[in-house]
Amino acid sequence: STDTLDSLRFSRFQEKVATNKDSVHPKVLPTTSAAAQYHCLRVFHQVQDWKGHKLDPLEWGWKMTDGKMTPVHPDLDAALEYLIKLVRCTCKVDCSKMECGYRSISLACTVPCSESTSVCANGNETEDGSNLHTNN
Template sequence: MRAHLQVQQWNDTDWRLDPENWGWRLQNDHIEPCMFDLSHAPEALLQIVRCKCKTSCDSRRGSCRKHGLTCSAACGGCNSITCSNSMVSREEVTEQ
């Protein structure tokens, strides 16, 4: 929710969202993020959308490739950088 509010502000949308309805609170005349004890997503979803491959993800054993998804920075050992199943190319990473 907080990220959605930030993106709307960065995009300079015409309508204004109330930060207190989007995971922020007013504290000492400025807004601060609310801290939550909850997980970012249900555990089953987290297991599907990220793999824990220790290699370059060339087999279908990793959960990302098995489910037809590309690896992301949230993945375990590959971190999408040295991965053959990533949309991030090695050239892009070395340029940064």
């Protein structure tokens, strides 16, 4: 088969949408090809480190953030923007915990975040520092 990881992800998303009564949780979908590529770079770097081969982590899927090494995340969105807008998180509080489906995969919640929260702590901030996902 000539399926790519991205086409598998989309097919799986379609299956889940067709069969789920509730929202589709991002954790049940395969990773994107870009995310898998960065993951493979980090795994290779770790194995080389174990073997005593010191490689520059900044060239192998890591970056410095606030003085700490953090994984590089893909430049591509996890899904097409029109699909992301159709999905909402189901958090009952402010999306600040790792139980938030979007936070757990390092994505900001989308604009139609759960109406049951007054403020989403996992949204994109505007230039003035306010959160785009404040539900009033």
